[in-house]
Amino acid sequence: MLTTNDGIRGVAFADGGESPLDALFVSPRTAPRDDVLVALGAERVEAFGRTWAGVDAMGRTSVPGLWAAGNVVSPMLGVAASVAAGATAGYGMVAELL
DSSP states (O other), rough: OOEEEEEEEEEOOOOOOOOOOOOOOOOOOOEEEEEHHHHHHHHEETTTEEEEEETTOOOOOOSSTTTOOOOGTTTTOHHHHHHHHHHHHHHHHHHHHH
């Protein structure tokens, strides 16, 4: 990024070229960080060209006693939805313990 005291004014490329910008949109690559879930044997599901931890409505995985929530189960979950999914998984855990 090319910056000034007023903020960002454009981008610089590896070949030395520059391009002024008013806005920049990027397409982030999402990849779940689910190594622990996979190591424990949780099933994965295909969605949006990638695989994600498969969970039920309460966040329960295919492994008894293992729950998952947030963007490890769906690329569509931002911070607020991930917090809500975590709370739902917590309720599911409590319900199972009772």
